[in-house]
Amino acid sequence: ELSARAIEGFGGGFRARFTAATRGSGLGTSGAVVGVEIIDPGSGYFKPPHIVISEGGRGCEGPLFEAVLGTRRYHPMDAYPGVGLEFEVIVADNPFDRIRHFSIEGDLPHLMLSATFAPPVESTSPKGLVSRTFRWDPPRNIAGSRPLALCFSAEDNSGEVLPSGTQLAGKSDAACLMVTVVRCAYAVRGGETLLHVAAYYGTNWIQIWAANVLLQDPEGSDIAEGQLVNVGHTYTLERGDELLGLARKFGMSEEGIHELNYDVAQTPPELLGA
Incomplete structure (x- = not known):
């Protein structure tokens, strides 16, 4: 068992138990350390920052997502035209470290270029929390697109500072949706x-009302902000289906179908229903 004291008054040290290989144990070379168990982390045992996504949807069905996200694991999140998508990205770190980089990782998906990522806000109580708000209003014509990968990364200032003044990379975390x-x-x-809603989709309110059997008032007085409204019926393409035939079947134009189905709009007509 090892006890480490604080260095130059920083932190409270920690206690750890090391497991070593012995002759004939089959764990490795005799005397080699093969396991470490932290008994008491103290305040001098540094854990990396972690990213939390919380409060999504601007009222759309309440909090959509709230969880600590593991590195490189993709978590699903739904978005809707209308109120759009809004959530807070929070980086939690040790109070004695500072977040030096906190950003969207890589480039935004091209369908998300209108999104905004607000400047960082640092919490004073408790310390070690930095948040940024992500907002995006998805246009109606990208519904049905492939899921869009969105990643965030953060790094703190715990990296060693070289004699030249260059600071090495600190501890980091990343989270993806x-x-x-x-x-x-x-x-x-x-x-x-x-x-x-009908005007937004270029249709009439009777068709919207007919697609929402739970709405009692045709004028929509019983609609609350963030409430989900069906604007059409989903249909699974069958072999032999053609766009013109589908348009006639549903009383729409081909352009109207494209407007509601990004994947259909991006598919060559000869491959539909293939």
Whole structure:
């Protein structure tokens, strides 16, 4: 068992138990350390920062996502035209370290270029928390696209400072989401009625009302902000289906189908229903 004291008054040290290989144990060379168990981390045992995603959807079905995200693991999240997508990305670190880099990792997906990522806000109580708010209003014509990969990364200032003044990389974490724009659904903005939703999709309120059997008032007085409204019925393509035939079947134009189905719009006509 090893006890480590604080160095130059920083932190409270830690206690750890080491497991060593012995002759004939089959764990490795005799005397080699093969396991470490932290008994008391103290305040001098540094854990890396971790990223938390919380409070999604601007009222859309309440909190959509709240979890500590593991590095490189993709977590699903739904987005809807209307109120859009909004969530807070929080980096939690030791109070004696500072976050020096906190950003979207890589490039935004090209369908998300209109998104914004607010400047970092550092918490004073408790210390060690830095948050940024991500906002995106998905347009109606990308519903049905492939899930969009969105990653965030953070690094603290715990890296060693060389004599030259260069600071090496500190501890870091990353978290990723797979954002899906849900097909044929709209999350109502505050003050909107079925007339507004119908106008947004270039249709009439009767068709919208008919697709939502739980709505009692045709004028939509019983609609709350963030409520999901169906704007059409989903249909699975069958072998032999053609776009013109589908348009006639559902009383729509081919352009209207493209507007609600990004994947269909990006598929060559001869491959539909193949």
